[in-house]
Amino acid sequence: MTLAAATNENLANISNVLVYSSMAVYTLAFLAHIAEWVFGSRSKVGRTAAALTGGAAAAPAVQVTAKAKGGTAVLDRPKVVTRSAAGTRDVPDGPGADGGTEQGDIYGRIAVSLTIVGFLVEAGGVVTRAMSVQRAPWGNMYEFSVTFSTVAVGAYLVLLALKKNVRWIGLILVTTVLLDLGVATTWLYTDSDQLVPALDSYWLWIHVSTAIFCGAVFYLGAVGTLLYLFRDSYENKLANGGKPGSFATSVLERLPSAASLDKLSYRINAAVFPLWTFTIIAGAIWAGDAWGRYWGWDPKEVWSFVTWVAYAAYLHARATAGWKGRKAAYLALFAFATWLWNYYGVNIFITGKHSYAGV
Amino acid sequence: MSKTETDATSGADADERELAAGAQLSTAPKEEAPSVASIGVIGWLRWFWRQLTSMRVALILLFLLSLGSIPGSLIPQNSVDELKVQDFKAAHTTLTPIYEKLQLFDVYSSVWFSAIYLLLFISLIGCIVPRTWQFVGQLRSRAPRAPGRLDRMPAYTTWHTEADPEDVRAAGLAMLRKRRFRAHADGDAVAAEKGYLREAGNLLFHVSLIVMLVAFATGTLFKSEGGKLVVEGDGFANHLTQYDDFKSGSFFDTDDLDPFSFSLDRFEGRYAQSGPERGTPRVYKAHVSWTKGTDGTERKAEIEVNRPLEVDGTKVYLIGHGYAPVVTVRDGKGKVSYKGAVPLLPIDSNSTSTGAIKVADGYRDKDGKKEQLGFNAFFVPTFAGEGKGEMFSQFPAPNFPVLALSAYHGSLGIDSGLPQNVYQLDTSKMKKFEDKDGELLKQRLLPGETMKLPNGAGSVTFEKDLKEWASFQVSHQSGNGLALGGAILALSGLVASLFIQRRRVWIRATEGPDGVTVVEMAGLGRSESAKLPEELADLAVTLNATAPTAAEAEPAAEPSEATALDSPESAEDPAESAEEAADHPAEGAEK
Numbered sequence: 001m002t003l004a005a006a007t008n009e010n011l012a013n014i015s016n017v018l019v020y021s022s023m024a025v026y027t028l029a030f031l032a033h034i035a036e037w038v039f040g041s042r043s044k045v046g047r048t049a050a051a052l053t054g055g056a057a058a059a060p061a062v063q064v065t066a067k068a069k070g071g072t073a074v075l076d077r078p079k080v081v082t083r084s085a086a087g088t089r090d091v092p093d094g095p096g097a098d099g100g101t102e103q104g105d106i107y108g109r110i111a112v113s114l115t116i117v118g119f120l121v122e123a124g125g126v127v128t129r130a131m132s133v134q135r136a137p138w139g140n141m142y143e144f145s146v147t148f149s150t151v152a153v154g155a156y157l158v159l160l161a162l163k164k165n166v167r168w169i170g171l172i173l174v175t176t177v178l179l180d181l182g183v184a185t186t187w188l189y190t191d192s193d194q195l196v197p198a199l200d201s202y203w204l205w206i207h208v209s210t211a212i213f214c215g216a217v218f219y220l221g222a223v224g225t226l227l228y229l230f231r232d233s234y235e236n237k238l239a240n241g242g243k244p245g246s247f248a249t250s251v252l253e254r255l256p257s258a259a260s261l262d263k264l265s266y267r268i269n270a271a272v273f274p275l276w277t278f279t280i281i282a283g284a285i286w287a288g289d290a291w292g293r294y295w296g297w298d299p300k301e302v303w304s305f306v307t308w309v310a311y312a313a314y315l316h317a318r319a320t321a322g323w324k325g326r327k328a329a330y331l332a333l334f335a336f337a338t339w340l341w342n343y344y345g346v347n348i349f350i351t352g353k354h355s356y357a358g359v
Numbered sequence: 360m361s362k363t364e365t366d367a368t369s370g371a372d373a374d375e376r377e378l379a380a381g382a383q384l385s386t387a388p389k390e391e392a393p394s395v396a397s398i399g400v401i402g403w404l405r406w407f408w409r410q411l412t413s414m415r416v417a418l419i420l421l422f423l424l425s426l427g428s429i430p431g432s433l434i435p436q437n438s439v440d441e442l443k444v445q446d447f448k449a450a451h452t453t454l455t456p457i458y459e460k461l462q463l464f465d466v467y468s469s470v471w472f473s474a475i476y477l478l479l480f481i482s483l484i485g486c487i488v489p490r491t492w493q494f495v496g497q498l499r500s501r502a503p504r505a506p507g508r509l510d511r512m513p514a515y516t517t518w519h520t521e522a523d524p525e526d527v528r529a530a531g532l533a534m535l536r537k538r539r540f541r542a543h544a545d546g547d548a549v550a551a552e553k554g555y556l557r558e559a560g561n562l563l564f565h566v567s568l569i570v571m572l573v574a575f576a577t578g579t580l581f582k583s584e585g586g587k588l589v590v591e592g593d594g595f596a597n598h599l600t601q602y603d604d605f606k607s608g609s610f611f612d613t614d615d616l617d618p619f620s621f622s623l624d625r626f627e628g629r630y631a632q633s634g635p636e637r638g639t640p641r642v643y644k645a646h647v648s649w650t651k652g653t654d655g656t657e658r659k660a661e662i663e664v665n666r667p668l669e670v671d672g673t674k675v676y677l678i679g680h681g682y683a684p685v686v687t688v689r690d691g692k693g694k695v696s697y698k699g700a701v702p703l704l705p706i707d708s709n710s711t712s713t714g715a716i717k718v719a720d721g722y723r724d725k726d727g728k729k730e731q732l733g734f735n736a737f738f739v740p741t742f743a744g745e746g747k748g749e750m751f752s753q754f755p756a757p758n759f760p761v762l763a764l765s766a767y768h769g770s771l772g773i774d775s776g777l778p779q780n781v782y783q784l785d786t787s788k789m790k791k792f793e794d795k796d797g798e799l800l801k802q803r804l805l806p807g808e809t810m811k812l813p814n815g816a817g818s819v820t821f822e823k824d825l826k827e828w829a830s831f832q833v834s835h836q837s838g839n840g841l842a843l844g845g846a847i848l849a850l851s852g853l854v855a856s857l858f859i860q861r862r863r864v865w866i867r868a869t870e871g872p873d874g875v876t877v878v879e880m881a882g883l884g885r886s887e888s889a890k891l892p893e894e895l896a897d898l899a900v901t902l903n904a905t906a907p908t909a910a911e912a913e914p915a916a917e918p919s920e921a922t923a924l925d926s927p928e929s930a931e932d933p934a935e936s937a938e939e940a941a942d943h944p945a946e947g948a949e950k
């Protein structure tokens with residue numbers, strides 16, 4: 001018994017060391033990303049401006065896409081001509097943070113490698129924490145926060161592995177992960193321990209794990225949305241003959257086009273929405289077991305509902321004339337803000353039935 | 360570009376219409392400019408109805424619903440915690456009348472909140488019914504004819520082949536049908552459509568929302584919920600009179616109470632002995648014996664926090680726990696006036712508890728006159744020790760129980776007819792028992808110890824047999840199954856609606872001027888989707904096997920702008936870069 005307790009204490013310490021180490025590694029990744037952006041700024045890209053201003057007249061209504069998917073059958077595949085939808089700007093995506101420069105690219109690759117290392121170390125921290133308490137590691141806000149950033153980084157790495165064009169998120173992601181871990185280790189830290197009986201239900205684990213996952217992925221969607229808004233104003237300005245500042249140009253030019261960003265964040269949000277719906281249902285089932293009612297307008301429940309309805313409004317906005325684009329994007333940001341508030345604000349500032357999780 | 364010799368002039372218009380119809384791959388209501396002609400009341404009503412059932416108003420109502428739920432989480436709610444509301448009202452005297460006017464203490468049953476969701480659901484019904492008809496119509500009709508010029512469609516491909524046009528069409532039709540397209544031959548072309556499940560899913564989702572609302576409403580209207588505190592050894596039978604407090608929905612009838620009873624045999628609480636969470640419960644269980652009906656057999660059960668006892672439609676939840684010291688009160692002659700377990704309420708997490716002992720009948724003072732006795736009781740299960748700080752418990756388990764009493768006599772005020780809090784002593788009509796110094800008589804008692812009342816007024820004994828109590832919530836809620844069913848349907852509808860793409864595909868095979876067959880294929884989705892060209896390419900490759908490309912170089916559309924595409928994937932890739940689960944969530948009806 002005492003022996004087991006000592007092992008657990010050991011594991012808990014190892015977990016702490018791993019979390020701190022991952023912060024160190026992420027800091028290096030952060031620096032590498034900065035280098036990537038700095039070197040990338042030395043390239044002269046200018047494709048966006050060309051497409052939107054002088055060259056705009058020559059910009060074709062028809063783009064040709066070689067079907068290179070799958071690699072092997074490239075040559076046999078017929079060429080499919082795609083036409084972009086009427087009314088959208090035909091703007092190519094930017095080259096990414098490295099600006100197409102070789103040096104930038106090298107730093108970018110270093111940053112991604114470091115992010116992978118950071119991710120593995122952090123995931124190790126989560127796993128050892130779970131082993132030390134012999135339960136799922138989601139019992140208090142410290143544990144939520146660490147898992148949250150691990151999942152966000154993991155989702156990003158999966159997208160990268162699938163060869164999606166998301167490396168430009170890297171810098172923002174690593175920065176927020178560092179913030180999240182900083183807050184977690186300084187203010188939210190709780191020693192590892194068992195749980196009060198009310199938290200002891202497998203529905204709770206389903207509910208909490210999907211909630212963390214949804215939040216982490218919604219976060220990626222929100223980053224896409226925010227950058228969409230910047231990039232969209234930038235493209236608008238260019239199209240109207242304006243001249244954005246050189247810093248804005250340098251940064252925004254390298255991002256994917258507004259249309260691509262918009263689509264990316266839509267897809268992320270739309271894909272997570274059903275899971276978020278499921279999260280709320282799982283929570284309701286658990287509440288039904290624990291408190292005798294599946295829905296009782298407890299603050300946490302209220303805010304999950306607010307978030308859910310806000311994302312539903314966003315999906316509706318996308319299907320409503322006059323609400324696509326920027327207005328829908330504002331709704332998406334509002335929706336994510338309500339998620340964040342539910343996570344931090346409600347846990348810290350509002351007492352309800354959910355507030356025994358030991359902040 | 361390969362030309363087809365079809366009516367090119369009128370065809371162009373038709374194509375634009377077809378393209379615009381991309382939006383029509385959904386049954387979403389079209390936005391109409393409100394033309395408020397002077398058509399009188401009916402016209403206005405119709406206009407109002409159109410507005411209410413439009414996507415724009417649905418969106419606004421949804422947003423309002425989201426905003427409107429917020430105050431209920433920031434301001435205490437009667438439905439959640441009435442005591443908190445009382446505290447808030449006492450602390451905010453200026454805000455309270457305003458809040459009361461705005462029904463901010465009952466947000467979720469307020470007029471304005473109800474108005475939002477009722478309008479939303481009327482809008483929803485007004486939206487679903489026509490959409491369902493439209494969808495049924497689409498299911499019964501065939502996929503729309505091929506547009507005149509396929510090369511205007513969002514995805515397009517073409518090649519020349521030696522095969523006979525008729526054979527190509529037949530092969531195309533067979534291929535599309537095999538891939539579960541709804542396809543039919545249409546002149547020189549084949550028209551096909553797939554992905555109807557998307558629309559079905561969307562309708563299912565919205566209908567399920569109504570099911571969930573109905574379930575929620577029945578749950579609220581028919582529910583009953585009551586609390587009961589039971590001391591070890593005591594019991595409870597499910598009658599209205601037995602509850603400490605009871606709430607029910609408007610349609611609830613007392614006959615709806617399921618007949619059953621249970622008694623609390625033992626409460627078992629074990630707590631963390633060490634570590635940062637010392638004192639938090641590890642085992643928290645009520646051992647009960649229960650009987651269904653009036654004379655059923657007795658069964659044993661354990662009720663834990665997440666594991667209620669279920670009897671028919673009623674569930675018994677373990678809500679709280681505390682201590683009930685057993686005391687014996689004797690009068691001056693040594694006759695027992697009162698003996699019983701007195702439940703005290705915990706005020707902190709270590710079960711420091713307070714309450715009152717009230718002796719209403721059976722006590723006579725030294726002159727033999729009837730009088731009432733009252734004691735303020737303060738109890739700690741684990742005492743810190745004499746002289747060690749305040750009388751606050753150090754641990755929730757009864758390791759070193761101490762009961763502190765202060766004594767009064769006179770009238771308890773029970774007979775005034777006003778409801779009284781059993782845990783509080785109203786000393787307004789009582790006199791203190793005084794100690795030697797003329798102060799209020801107080802004493803700390805260990806189990807088995809007795810406090811003597813002055814002047815032969817009798818005594819109080821803290822018996823060794825310390826009891827615990829558990830409080831239960833007994834609730835009956837109908838519509839749970841319906842709500843769960845609705846939620847599951849909603850979820851599956853949502854998944855279908857978001858992950859299935861509805862799209863049309865056309866194949867046209869005609870004989871070109873040189874006698875070689877020209878095959879054209881085009882696809883139309885709800886928007887430019889990365890999946891659609893890919894699927895079209897797949898189909899083309901398959902068809903290409905039966906209609907191989909003619910030796911001559913194909914006159915397909917060549918890249919007219921190569922510079923924008925130095926990396927061939929760049930135009931398409933980000934569109935796809937959703938996270939892996941997002942295989943192909945359909946776009947919103949982008950035009």
Ligand code: HEM
Binds near residue numbers: 309
């Ligand atoms: C009770 C509130 C409502 C909620 C929570 C809700 C939620 C949703 C969600 C999450 C979607 C996205 C699914 C998809 O894109 O296919 C959606 C789509 C849709 N909703 Fe609602 N909805 C509500 C009320 C309404 C109302 C009142 C209308 C009619 C005016 C409506 C019409 C539609 C339509 C037409 C779509 C499909 C848009 C498309 O084809 O992309 N909804 N709804």
